[in-house]
């Protein structure tokens with residue numbers, strides 16, 4: 001089954017386009033998980049328990065798992081999310097020469113262990129760097145289009161000789177690369193004008209829209225322009241997983257209040273986004 005069909009099913013089941021970002025910064029974990037064998041896995045497990053009814057997908061960012069314990073935590077997390085019928089979008093922003101890209105793409109391969117259902121990729125190295133991902137028709141490939149960070153404009157807004165901006169060229173290429181119907185675009189909620197413009201350029205491609213919550217992006221624009229035929233994702237990471245981070249809650253041994261706050265935050269974001277769907 002194609003990734004975007006699976007995602008559409010999940011969006012319908014959860015009545016939600018919320019992507020819950022699993023970015024378990026070790027410096028911010030609550031005391032209740034610190035004694036566990038794998039604190040990041042214990043943290044994610046409790047976040048998933050608290051939020052799964054409201055999650056269209058989980059988006060672990062690979063940066064928070066790039067050490068031996070981290071990869072174990074990530075594998076457990078992917079398997080657990082799948083056990084709750086929630087797809088996993090690995091935010092790894094991959095992009096390298098073909099020979100290397102083939103290795104990176106193995107994270108989409110179930111033979112090698114719990115596999116991500118989709119991945120974010122960086123288009124800077126061009127089509128061959130993305131080919132090993134694009135050819136996996138059953139997996140989603142989200143190409144960075146216009147990112148949410150302030151420095152995104154340094155390169156992405158550059159005007160080419162053709163008069164197009166660089167991000168517009170990337171969007172056009174992503175459309176060409178979408179021969180298997182598995183390409184999405186990453187467009188930050190902090191750029192509502194670009195969101196609207198990119199949606200006009202590619203009416204049929206689902207977006208992953210990060211930047212609501214901690215980065216202060218525009219939730220209404222994220223929904224209005226992020227969805228293609230009702231399919232797309234609006235991500236919040238810190239705004240959900242650390243919603244319970246006041247000093248008392250964080251030190252509480254049971255963790256109950258901490259994780260309850262994450263569940264409430266995911267539910268509130270779902271309800272807010274649903275007003276605009």
Ligand SMILES: O=C(O)c1cc(=O)[nH]c(=O)n1[C@@H]1O[C@H](COP(=O)(O)O)[C@@H](O)[C@H]1O
Nearest residue numbers: 061091120147148188210214215236237238
């Ligand atoms: O690809 C991404 O998900 C991404 C692209 C982008 O333009 N901006 C962006 O914030 N992200 C990721 O989305 C998440 C946002 O986290 P919060 O700011 O905590 O909600 C992080 O994992 C970022 O790496």
